[in-house]
Amino acid sequence: MIKTILFDVDGVMLSEERYFDASALTVWEMLHSPQYLGLSSETFAPAPKEEDIRRIRQLVFADDEVLNFIKSRGINSNWDMVYLAVSYQIIRLCGHLKSVLGQQVTDLLTGQINRAALARLSEWAKEHAPDFTIEYAKFTADFSRGNAQKAEMLLYLNQIAQERCGIVTNIFSRNSDLWKICQETFQEWYLGDERVSASIGRETLQPGKKGFLNDEIPIVSPAEMIQVFRTLKEKGYTLGIGTGRPTIETHVPLEALGILEWFDPNRVVTASHVLEAEEQSPAHAPLSKPHPFSYVKGLLGLDTPNSDVLRLELPISNGDEVLVVGDSLADLLAARSMGCRFAATLTGLSGQEARSKFEEEKADYILDDVRGILSILE
Known part of the structure; x- marks a missing residue:
């Protein structure tokens, strides 16, 4: 009984819609904003209009195909979803840069990816990979080659790094500096300027975020x-x-x-x-x-x-x-x-x-x- x-x-x-919206915006910010990787010239806005949110989510999660795939593998945390999506594109970018920068890319992918490392990667991308294209939908194809489930999904990023960059590493995990950055950036989007400091102990890095908490x-x-x-x-x-x-x-x-x-x-x-x-x-x-x-x-x-x-x-x-x-x-x-x-x-x-x-x-x-x-x- x-x-x-x-x-x-x-x-x-x-x-879950607003959580997924916040997840997509977090990925978008970390890949496109000059404060992070700055991989495009498109203007970044911390307070996008609803039609822009719809467009960004459709692009980042490939019409929710990526979201459905991640959830089907047992991942339930939006923080983990963001980390997977951002890390995957970082690995793709590093694969693009490896032939030019060699050991520097190896060092980056075998050390913690913190804000300083993101800044270095941003500069490398501007100088050596101006033609690099973010391809969000490739995420599903690469992860489908393996059988990683649940927390193993995060560790499988290390396998993808080896396949795409020829670099043996173990930096991709939930205990990494990059995971913490993804988590805090997501909190900025979801909570907004007024509430985020109570959650992560600091103000928003890029002010102007209204938050979704009052729009449930x-x-x-x-x-x-x-x-x-x-x-x-x-x-x-x-x-x-x-x-x-x-x-x-x-x-x-x-x-x-x-x-x-x-x-x-x-x-x-x-x-x-x-x-x-x-x-x-x-x-x-x-x-x-x-x-x-x-x-x-x-x-x-x-x-x-x-x-x-x-x-x-x-x-x-x-x-x-x-x-x-x-x-x-x-x-x-x-x-x-x-x-x-x-x-x-x-x-x-x-x-x-x-x-x-x-x-x-x-x-x-x-x-x-x-x-x-x-x-x-x-």
Whole structure:
């Protein structure tokens, strides 16, 4: 009998669209802005119009083909998506420069790619590769040659660097300087000038970003979601959250929509808690989904030490008492690791097209949207 229900946020309660928009803009900025690689003469704007956002996303993610591919490989973090896309183009650029600069490119790809390294690469591109063309769609073709899944996707960049540049390296990982730059730049776009310093400890590098946090899109009406969660609470279920969003990006919109109050505050686990656990136990990183950490932490409670969460034997002994509700393969894999039940919502990036995948993976329940949760618990 189910007693605890743990929900994802994006693709379940809130649309992922603005997260994907912010991801595309982050990639665009890091490749095109003079503050980063400056690979084109196109004017960079920190406050693009809606039609420009649509155009940029369509280009960067190849009509969402790249997004769908990354998610199909079990990547659920927008930070990781940005890092993969930016790193891949850096590798392609280095392959273009290798015949001219030789050891300098080798040194860059075997050391940490920090802001100073990005500045050097920008200068090299201007002088030696003015004809270099960013080809976003090639990402899927190169990664399709391998079978990397989940966190292995980030490490597979090292293989691509060897194939394209002839350089043996291990710098591409979630613990790299470049990953941190991608993460902070994404936060600038999503939170905007007013809120970003509370998240990353500094102001936006290029001011003028309005942020998307106040422009969230609920998947079903807030009133209907509130009714669902109120009913579940009245029936005695314990409600928690396990999300890839940082804390501020979880609390602010859910509180504004009147949704947050229906969840046990001790069981609202975010990417901020995941990062904290990774810093405490780097040997266990990465802990983002599809790793079950966020859901296990939600089950045990925020007051449970991270060391105890990581030591919990999986699958859990009471798996039939826990239900995870998510929209992605990463959520399903996390639930499966825990040994609990899983309800898939068809409100993520792929929509109804995801039904066949969830059927193939034998999800316990498949729902058109979160409102269907009530029908499976009666």
